[in-house]
Amino acid sequence: MxxxxxxxxxxxxxxxxxxxxxxxxxxxxFIAIVTAGIPVxxxxxxxxxxxxxxxxxAFRSVSxxxxxxGWWQIAVSFFIITYYIVIIGWVLSYLWFSVGTxxxxxxxxxxxxxxxxxESFWQMGGIQWNVLFAVAIAWAITYAILxxxxxxxxxxxxxxxxxxxxxxxxVITIRGLTLPGAVEGLNVLLTPDFSQLTNGSVWVAAYGQVxxxxxxxxxxxxxxxxxxxxxxxxxxxAFIVGLANCGFEFMAALGVFSVLGFLAVQQxxxxxEVVESGIGLAFVTFPEIINQLPALSSFFGIMFFGALFFAxxxxxxxxxxxSIAGVREKFNLSRNAAVSWVCGLAAIVSLIYVxxxxxxxxxxxxxxxxxxxLVAAALVEVIFIAWVARRLGLFQEYANERSYFRLxxxxxxxxxxxxxxxxxxxxxxxxxxxxxxxxxxxPWSGLLIFGFGVAVLCVAVGFIMQSVxxxxxxxxxxxxxxxxxxx
Amino acid sequence: xxxxxxxxxxxxxxxLWGGLVFFxxxxxxxxxxxxxxxxxxxxxxxxxxxxxxxRENQS
Numbered sequence: 001m002x003x004x005x006x007x008x009x010x011x012x013x014x015x016x017x018x019x020x021x022x023x024x025x026x027x028x029x030f031i032a033i034v035t036a037g038i039p040v041x042x043x044x045x046x047x048x049x050x051x052x053x054x055x056x057x058a059f060r061s062v063s064x065x066x067x068x069x070g071w072w073q074i075a076v077s078f079f080i081i082t083y084y085i086v087i088i089g090w091v092l093s094y095l096w097f098s099v100g101t102x103x104x105x106x107x108x109x110x111x112x113x114x115x116x117x118x119e120s121f122w123q124m125g126g127i128q129w130n131v132l133f134a135v136a137i138a139w140a141i142t143y144a145i146l147x148x149x150x151x152x153x154x155x156x157x158x159x160x161x162x163x164x165x166x167x168x169x170x171v172i173t174i175r176g177l178t179l180p181g182a183v184e185g186l187n188v189l190l191t192p193d194f195s196q197l198t199n200g201s202v203w204v205a206a207y208g209q210v211x212x213x214x215x216x217x218x219x220x221x222x223x224x225x226x227x228x229x230x231x232x233x234x235x236x237x238a239f240i241v242g243l244a245n246c247g248f249e250f251m252a253a254l255g256v257f258s259v260l261g262f263l264a265v266q267q268x269x270x271x272x273e274v275v276e277s278g279i280g281l282a283f284v285t286f287p288e289i290i291n292q293l294p295a296l297s298s299f300f301g302i303m304f305f306g307a308l309f310f311a312x313x314x315x316x317x318x319x320x321x322x323s324i325a326g327v328r329e330k331f332n333l334s335r336n337a338a339v340s341w342v343c344g345l346a347a348i349v350s351l352i353y354v355x356x357x358x359x360x361x362x363x364x365x366x367x368x369x370x371x372x373x374l375v376a377a378a379l380v381e382v383i384f385i386a387w388v389a390r391r392l393g394l395f396q397e398y399a400n401e402r403s404y405f406r407l408x409x410x411x412x413x414x415x416x417x418x419x420x421x422x423x424x425x426x427x428x429x430x431x432x433x434x435x436x437x438x439x440x441x442x443p444w445s446g447l448l449i450f451g452f453g454v455a456v457l458c459v460a461v462g463f464i465m466q467s468v469x470x471x472x473x474x475x476x477x478x479x480x481x482x483x484x485x486x487x
Numbered sequence: 488x489x490x491x492x493x494x495x496x497x498x499x500x501x502x503l504w505g506g507l508v509f510f511x512x513x514x515x516x517x518x519x520x521x522x523x524x525x526x527x528x529x530x531x532x533x534x535x536x537x538x539x540x541x542r543e544n545q546s
Contacts, residue, residue, distance in 0.1 A: 022492075022495070023491060023492060023494075023495025023496075023498075023499075024495075026495055026498055026499050026502070030502055183488050186488055186492060186496070187488055187489055187492050189492075190488075190491070190492035190493075190495045190496050190499075191489055191491050191492045191495075192491050192492075192494075192495050233514065233517055236510055236513050236514050236517065237514075239506070239510040240507065240510045240511060240514060243503055243506045243507040243510060244507055246503050247503035247504045247506075247507050250499050250500075250503050250504075254496075404513050404514075404516070404517040405510070405513060
């Protein structure tokens, strides 16, 4: 749950729902959860739990020639963490700025000044030391959790952070609902526009949101499920994680739109004029809302940025854990060595986003790695298991042997037909848009290097890592067997 | 709030939170069944060992 619930649940879902039919979006969203999100989650749980390996060796256990797919997913996760941690750094700074609402009245100017954004894409500029300081703290916290291991570090952190996060979002939602204008915000979010359901892009958005949000295709769920006891109820766990994640973002959307309604009323403008998503929502609009609250504005700021921080940190450790597990198995490293190598390398790469041009690079990498890394890797994964290796029947049997809720024929139909067709449509649709309209009018050179370049690099890393000989693979396999027997 | 929004709120809440409660209930039911089975097994083994000890004492 800690892995699935991340920043996107709070700042991406509300906007996507609003933009794609409001309340009517719930229909394609539900269908996407049931036909793609949860079935793929069950597939990844089964693959990891059955093989007792991280993604590369899990795919290798199905077919020796497909180890690269696991490395591709790990490379995608690696590039995601390099900028994700920078956003957590910003959140940490804003957690501090919340005390006494230090951002002042012009929150947009404050944010631009804080990250020191340059005037053009290729004007990289120097390192922003205040941002670097916050990012270093974020790295130190993540590193410390990871060093403590899976049960003492990640499990303990999640047990504390996830309930706190849910409580914080609950507080924000309740506070939001009691503000004047909340109803206007909720009407904008929930009023159904059923005519949108005939629009293909709404369905593409629903499938895209479910995939990003649940966190399949990252290789995280494969690594995490390899740590679960063999007798774990995989199907029920997948439903719990999937629904908890989506239920959480639905609740967050109610909170976000009720406060947006409040802001609109304060400014005397329609709600759709204040709606924002992502970085703009968190670091510009929310501080503006906090400024206008009648009381306890600092407390509300701490709640909001604290929630973002907790959501971010639990996702960050999971994103790193899949790389760590993969590297450990491949090179037979100790946990400490693997954690240090992966975090060290990612920390060096993350420096690029701490420069004045960092926001542009972050924006482009995020866009391309999500659209063509995650979704494409998940698509290939499903095609590989369903059509190349033809293991769905075997996996269904494995899951049913240990699950309270039995998987029927529907699971195989969804994974072999519906999920690949819809994920393929999502990828083609995104690619078409990308080629016809340059993203945010950034220069093509920038989009080619930071966008398509990074997406292609991830695939290349997959093949390169497959060609590298494993260091003592027998002892790695033996260690994995030992891990499975000890459970 | 308008009627359409209220209906969609109810559908979202029932579908997502209701579904979550349903699967959480399954989880706890399965856990309870597993725990009870383990306790039953332990009790049966205990009784069997008591019977064996009694037989040995009588002989």
